[in-house]
Amino acid sequence: MHKGQAPGYKRERIELEPCSVCRGKAVVMGLFYELVCTECNGSGWVVRDSKLVLSLDELVTQLSFKLQQTEREIAALKGPTKAVGPQRQYEQSNRLGAGGINYTGD
Ligand SMILES: [Zn+2]
Numbered sequence: 001m002h003k004g005q006a007p008g009y010k011r012e013r014i015e016l017e018p019c020s021v022c023r024g025k026a027v028v029m030g031l032f033y034e035l036v037c038t039e040c041n042g043s044g045w046v047v048r049d050s051k052l053v054l055s056l057d058e059l060v061t062q063l064s065f066k067l068q069q070t071e072r073e074i075a076a077l078k079g080p081t082k083a084v085g086p087q088r089q090y091e092q093s094n095r096l097g098a099g100g101i102n103y104t105g106d
Contacts (some may be wrong), residue, residue, distance in 0.1 A: 011061060011065075013062070013065055014047055014048075014054065014058075014062050015047070015048040015049075016045040016046065016047060016048060016062060016066060017045070017046060017047075017048040017049075018044060018045060018046075019037060019039055019040035019043075019044050019045060019046045020039075020046075020051070021037055021039035021040065022037035022039065022040060022044060024044040024045070025037070025044055026040065026042050026043055026044035027042070039053065040053055041053050041054065041055075041056060041059055043059050043063060045059075045062075045063070045066075
């Protein structure tokens, strides 16, 4: 399935969905051992809606796009926590624990 893309164009980002046969696991349980799922070329992913299987070279590229996107999402999730740090968190909980009440009776 060659699409004959014009040079200079960005590679197409194909929307993927988990393979329904192996449920995204890339392998299916055989009688005695796991077998590579043939429905998704052992990737666990098929093309969204059409359920087509990508060729191996296209699959590698599309999985790379997916991995890069996932890593960006993970980095974004980790980002704010890292910026705060344990020191800041300690101070914050300390302030909350002590409360605003500074009662010095007279
Ligand atoms: Zn599969």
